[in-house]
Amino acid sequence: MNKRTTIGQTVSRLLLLTFFIFTLVPFIMVFFTSFKTTMEINNMPYRTLWHRIIPDDFTNFQNIRSVFNGSASQLNGVPFYTFIINSLIVTFVSLFPSLILAATSAYGFAKFNFPGKNVIFYMFLGLVMVPMEMISIPLFMTVSKLNLINTYVGIMIPSFISAFGTFLLKESIEPLSDSYIEAGRIDGAGEFQIFRKLIMPMLSGPLVTLIVIKCTWCWNDFFWPLLVVSEESMKTVTLGLSKFSNDLFKEYGQLNAAVLLSLLPLLIVFIISHRQIKVGLMGAGVKG
Amino acid sequence: MKTKYKYMLTGFLFVLPSFLYYIFVFLYPLILSFINATCKVNLMMGTKTFIGMQNFRNLFSRDYFWQSLTITIQFALMSVPLVMMVDLFVADCLAKVKGKKGNILTTLSFLPFIVSMAAAGMVWDWLLDPNLGLYNSLLNLFHLPQPLWLRSPATALYSTMLITLWIRAPFGTMILLGGIQNIPEQLNEAASLDGVSGLQRFLKITLPLINPQLIMVLTLETIFAFKAFDQIFTSTGGGPAGSTRTLMIYLIKDLFNTDYGMASALTVLLLIVLFIISLLQQTLLKRKVDY
Numbered sequence: 111m112n113k114r115t116t117i118g119q120t121v122s123r124l125l126l127l128t129f130f131i132f133t134l135v136p137f138i139m140v141f142f143t144s145f146k147t148t149m150e151i152n153n154m155p156y157r158t159l160w161h162r163i164i165p166d167d168f169t170n171f172q173n174i175r176s177v178f179n180g181s182a183s184q185l186n187g188v189p190f191y192t193f194i195i196n197s198l199i200v201t202f203v204s205l206f207p208s209l210i211l212a213a214t215s216a217y218g219f220a221k222f223n224f225p226g227k228n229v230i231f232y233m234f235l236g237l238v239m240v241p242m243e244m245i246s247i248p249l250f251m252t253v254s255k256l257n258l259i260n261t262y263v264g265i266m267i268p269s270f271i272s273a274f275g276t277f278l279l280k281e282s283i284e285p286l287s288d289s290y291i292e293a294g295r296i297d298g299a300g301e302f303q304i305f306r307k308l309i310m311p312m313l314s315g316p317l318v319t320l321i322v323i324k325c326t327w328c329w330n331d332f333f334w335p336l337l338v339v340s341e342e343s344m345k346t347v348t349l350g351l352s353k354f355s356n357d358l359f360k361e362y363g364q365l366n367a368a369v370l371l372s373l374l375p376l377l378i379v380f381i382i383s384h385r386q387i388k389v390g391l392m393g394a395g396v397k398g
Numbered sequence: 399m400k401t402k403y404k405y406m407l408t409g410f411l412f413v414l415p416s417f418l419y420y421i422f423v424f425l426y427p428l429i430l431s432f433i434n435a436t437c438k439v440n441l442m443m444g445t446k447t448f449i450g451m452q453n454f455r456n457l458f459s460r461d462y463f464w465q466s467l468t469i470t471i472q473f474a475l476m477s478v479p480l481v482m483m484v485d486l487f488v489a490d491c492l493a494k495v496k497g498k499k500g501n502i503l504t505t506l507s508f509l510p511f512i513v514s515m516a517a518a519g520m521v522w523d524w525l526l527d528p529n530l531g532l533y534n535s536l537l538n539l540f541h542l543p544q545p546l547w548l549r550s551p552a553t554a555l556y557s558t559m560l561i562t563l564w565i566r567a568p569f570g571t572m573i574l575l576g577g578i579q580n581i582p583e584q585l586n587e588a589a590s591l592d593g594v595s596g597l598q599r600f601l602k603i604t605l606p607l608i609n610p611q612l613i614m615v616l617t618l619e620t621i622f623a624f625k626a627f628d629q630i631f632t633s634t635g636g637g638p639a640g641s642t643r644t645l646m647i648y649l650i651k652d653l654f655n656t657d658y659g660m661a662s663a664l665t666v667l668l669l670i671v672l673f674i675i676s677l678l679q680q681t682l683l684k685r686k687v688d689y
Contacts, residue, residue: 118596126491129484132564133507136521139532143524151530162535215416222409230417237424239617239676241625243646244665247658248430249423251441271419301408330514332628336650348516348628355520355632362524369517376512384505391569392576 139163140373143366145170151362173367182364184353188342190371193350198375199262200346201328204269208324212275213313217305219276220283221291237273243333250337260341269328275320278390282316283309319390322383329376347372431669434662441658453663463664465640466648469555473644474623477559481619482612484563485570490600492571493578504575511568518565519558519632523548526557548634551641558642561629566622570615577611578604609685617679621672 143151145165153162176182180189219231249268258264286309294304310317332348339345351372354365380387435453437446457463492504510518525532526547534544547557581604589599605612627646630636636643636651643651645668653661 122487122491125487129488129567130503130506133510133567135532136518136525136564137509139525140521153530159535159539163532211416211419214412218409218412222405222412224406224410227409227413230413233425234416234420237420239621240424240428240669241621241672243625243627244669244672245424245427245431247654247661247665248427248434251430251434251439251658252427254441255444268423271416271423276416305412326512330512330516332514332516332631337654348514351514351520352516352632355523355635360523362527362530365520365524369521372517373513380509380512384508387511388504388508388572391572392579 140366140369143362144173144370146363147172148361148363173363174371177364177367177371182354182361182368184356184361184364185350186342188345188350190350190368192343193345193347194371194375196262196265196344197329197347200265200269201325203262204266204328205321205324207270208272208275209317209320211270212272212320213279213310213317214305215276216279216283217309220280221288234273234276237271238277242268246334246337253338259338260344262344264338265335265344265346268334269324269331272320272324275324278316278320278393279313281393282313286312315386316390318383319386322379322387323390325379326376326387431662431665434659435666437659439658439662449659453657453659454667456657457660457663457667462640462643462648462652466643466645469641469643470624470626470645473555473559473626474620476556477562477623477626478616478619480559481563481566481570482615484567485574485615486612488567489571489574489578490604492575507571508568510565511572513565515565515628516632518561519629522557522561522564522629523633526560548642549638551639554634554638554641558626558630558633561633562623562626565629566619570619573611573615574608577608581607606685607687609683609687613679613684616683617676620675620679624668624672 142163142165145168147166147170150157150161150166173182177185177190180187180192215234219227246268253259253264253267256264258267290308290312291304294308299307330348331346332352335346335349336352339349351368354360354368434446436448436450438449438452439446488507492500492507495503513521524530526534528534528544528546528549531547533547537544545553548554585603585607586599589603594602625646626644627650630642630644630647631650634642636647645664649661649664653664
């Protein structure tokens with residue numbers, strides 16, 4: 111009995127270790143490969159395994175520089191920071207409307223009753239379950255009719271709303287006591303004032319969670335920008351990245367440098383707020 | 399009585415802006431895609447002619463459609479169980495590690511969540527490069543056979559599953575971990591005092607009690623597998639020899655910008671299939687949990 115448990119434990123430890131190596135190796139390799147020359151990557155002259163992993167010279171910023179300023183051949187002179195700026199604009203500008211829409215609708219669903227509320231709520235549920243990709247073709251046709259192809263607004267159109275945010279915030283508003291709202295009304299505060307001055311401050315935790323997750327999704331979106339952006343100067347980070355994937359003979363050094371650059375902003379966000387993302391996702395499952 | 403109506407109106411007004419935008423960005427396109435699926439659509443001229451089920455008939459007569467449907471089903475049937483088993487295993491392990499160590503491990507296991515699927519496809523394309531990649535260099539060191547991974551029709555689809563596992567594992571793991579940590583500790587303690595083995599506890603206590611989370615992950619991963627696109631587009635682009643051409647790759651590479659009617663027919667078909675699958679999963683497998 112005892113012996114069997116130890117064998118079982120050893121096996122599960124080994125499997126867990128394998129999982130962690132599998133998960134973390136890509137990050138390490140992206141970082142290392144960004145500093146490698148083409149000769150190093152092509153294994154010329156023949157190298158031992160250790161030297162195929164670790165770059166010879168950590169001060170070789172050639173890849174990162176050529177991607178950043180656009181001199182890398184795949185970029186056709188468009189510097190990578192253009193894509194980063196585009197993505198920053200798209201992410202930040204779409205963040206505020208989506209937060210406001212999510213918070214107001216969550217408050218309406220959580221604390222009020224009106225005819226048809228449940229129907230509308232279940233319709234919102236459909237927005238979470240139905241993948242955006244499935245309705246992107248008619249949405250693309252609408253966007254092109256409105257002449258919003260190759261514009262920031264066109265890229266942001268699906269991100270102005272966040273059904274996930276509505277659910278997350280609804281779950282957080284429901285447990286709040288109604289007596290706050292009653293007290294506000296007795297003091298003569300308007301309904302919107304109650305929402306803004308009383309409810310919103312109590313949502314700071316879930317709001318941070320929502321901001322972080324929403325930024326991650328918006329930054330990483332690929333499918334929708336692929337449809338609505340064709341102009342080089344309007345491309346987002348993920349589209350800029352994919353330029354490195356098209357060649358038959360890939361410049362892996364530059365490819366990894368581009369991935370590294372696209373990853374850095376989110377990595378910073380992640381280091382600051384990984385706790386909030388975890389809490390948000392764990393909670394989403396328990397409540398849902 | 400009057401205040402009651404006032405509060406009804408207030409509640410409705412709070413939901414209204416979202417609802418209007420929802421109609422514009424979701425409901426209207428959704429209805430439009432059903433209409434377009436039965437029409438010949440010309441985007442340039444802005445014309446639509448009703449042609450009934452012709453788009454579907456055209457779609458079913460294409461070899462590529464059947465081929466990509468088979469590939470998508472194959473992808474879903476293999477990648478969903480793979481991702482879920484890893485999710486479950488990792489979440490169960492992480493739940494047992496307490497304190498600061500557990501926290502660090504959870505954070506590390508979570509790291510791929512921030513990577514875009516497009517980037518994941520590209521990074522793994524590099525790691526799995528048959529000649530220069532890390533994995534074949536390792537296999538070479540131990541004189542093991544070195545597969546061509548993404549470059550051979552025989553292995554490409556399995557390789558994309560590996561990429562999918564890497565990028566999707568954190569999401570499901572977190573949701574399942576939330577469920578496992580929510581189980582009252584007394585249950586496991588009592589069972590362990592009664593001499594119930596670890597595996598038995600996992601099967602008889604943990605699994606039934608995280609049923610809602612499991613079904614949620616199952617449904618989301620199934621939807622995800624059927625719409626697999628980004629990571630495949632940037633790693634193989636649907637090749638080699640069409641061996642990783644999933645329905646979404648087919649949609650974008652072959653139908654989009656050439657025939658919007660047929661493209662809509664394909665998405666409508668996928669929508670219906672996904673709706674039925676999700677509904678079945680939610681009704682047949684979901685149990686009410688009470689502890």
